[in-house]
Amino acid sequence: MAAPESGDGNNGAARMVTLISSDNTRFEVEAAAASLSQTLQLTILDGGGGGGDGIPLPNVDSATLSKVLEYCIKHAPAAANGGAPNATAVDRAELERFDNEFVNIDQSVLYSLIMAAHNLEIEGLQSLVAKKVADMIKGKSPMEIRRTLGFPDPTPEEQAEMNAHMLEYGWAYE
Amino acid sequence: MSQMEKAAPPNPCSAPTGSRFGPPLSDGGELPFDLMLDVLLRVPGKDLCRLRAVCRRWRAATTDSVFVREHAARHGVQIFLANLRNDDAHVHVVDISGAVVKRINVSAAHRLLSARASTWPASPTGRTAVACSTRRLVRSCPGLRCRGREE
Numbered sequence: 001m002a003a004p005e006s007g008d009g010n011n012g013a014a015r016m017v018t019l020i021s022s023d024n025t026r027f028e029v030e031a032a033a034a035s036l037s038q039t040l041q042l043t044i045l046d047g048g049g050g051g052g053d054g055i056p057l058p059n060v061d062s063a064t065l066s067k068v069l070e071y072c073i074k075h076a077p078a079a080a081n082g083g084a085p086n087a088t089a090v091d092r093a094e095l096e097r098f099d100n101e102f103v104n105i106d107q108s109v110l111y112s113l114i115m116a117a118h119n120l121e122i123e124g125l126q127s128l129v130a131k132k133v134a135d136m137i138k139g140k141s142p143m144e145i146r147r148t149l150g151f152p153d154p155t156p157e158e159q160a161e162m163n164a165h166m167l168e169y170g171w172a173y174e
Numbered sequence: 175m176s177q178m179e180k181a182a183p184p185n186p187c188s189a190p191t192g193s194r195f196g197p198p199l200s201d202g203g204e205l206p207f208d209l210m211l212d213v214l215l216r217v218p219g220k221d222l223c224r225l226r227a228v229c230r231r232w233r234a235a236t237t238d239s240v241f242v243r244e245h246a247a248r249h250g251v252q253i254f255l256a257n258l259r260n261d262d263a264h265v266h267v268v269d270i271s272g273a274v275v276k277r278i279n280v281s282a283a284h285r286l287l288s289a290r291a292s293t294w295p296a297s298p299t300g301r302t303a304v305a306c307s308t309r310r311l312v313r314s315c316p317g318l319r320c321r322g323r324e325e
Contacts, residue, residue: 111204118209126212133205134216142227150204151229158229165227 017049019069025062026054029069033076038121059119064112067105071125074098079124103132107148142166211235215245219270242270 015031019040031049035041040055049055057065078095103110110129117126137145142162146154154162205213214222214236222245226233235241267276 108204114209115206118206126209130209130213131216133213137213137217137225138221140225142225145225145228154229161230162227165233 015050017044018052018054019049019065020054020056021060021062021065022058023062025065027062027065027069029073030076032080033069033072036072036075036079036122036124038123040120057120060116061112064109064116067109067113068116068120068122068125071102071128072122074102075124099128103128107136107150207231207235211241215241215248218249219245222270236270245270 114129
């Protein structure tokens with residue numbers, strides 16, 4: 001995916017742009033895919049990212065960016081159709097299958113992804129990951145949630161508050 | 175996409191040790207709190223009531239009126255029947271902020287629930303009325319179960 005020199009065709013159907021991760025890996029992608037990011041879209045509309053320039057993304061490492069772009073490339077055609085009103089049921093099912101598979105990953109990667117999606121303003125991706133994390137929370141006890149999300153063990157005081165709350169809202173635990 | 179397997183992810187269950195995104199928040203794991211809020215907004219009401227026990231910060235955030243409004247905008251108004259503070263005489267109707275909307279005395283609630291368990295309480299939007307009985311109520315009202323919109 002390293003891009004020594006990207007195509008700089010302004011009018012071509014597949015204008016390419018180069019993105020540079022925090023660890024200096026260069027990724028060459030179609031402008032249409034990168035434009036799923038509201039942040040990048042402005043730069044790209046201004047003609048940035050072409051040629052040898054590249055757009056530096058100091059907050060996103062290469063592993064995360066690679067994953068983000070995988071999402072963007074997959075979703076770009078549907079996004080180009082304005083949220084895919086014309087998409088066939090098959091297309092939609094395929095995207096859904098892709099999405100489900102896509103977030104079936106380690107939690108730390110999910111966290112990196114949601115932060116990158118937030119920074120780059122990729123609404124669909126942020127929403128997808130947030131929903132996945134919400135699903136991880138659903139149906140769990142407060143302690144299980146704390147463990148799942150990597151919170152430190154509660155202090156005795158916190159533990160007492162948790163117990164009091166669980167007593168008060170016992171119905172929510174049934 | 176050959177760089178994908180570069181970073182070996184840390185054990186997600188271990189206590190946060192700081193990450194490339196800076197030190198973890200004490201109450202938010204490694205996720206910045208505004209993003210965690212975005213997650214919590216997607217959790218349905220009953221789960222939300224339960225996870226208020228997780229920590230003070232979540233409790234404060236999810237009972238905040240702005241949060242409650244936004245949650246209602248996504249999920250519809252959700253109402254629960256609950257038995258609070260070991261008050262044996264009343265059944266409480268609470269909203270997701272935990273605020274008691276109404277107190278009904280138990281026998282009246284039983285009559286109401288037996289008669290209209292499938293339709294009551296209806297939310298103004300008609301979208302998501304959720305009634306959750308207490309264990310006590312379930313016991314004395316056979317056939318009554320928590321029902322809610324599953325997502």
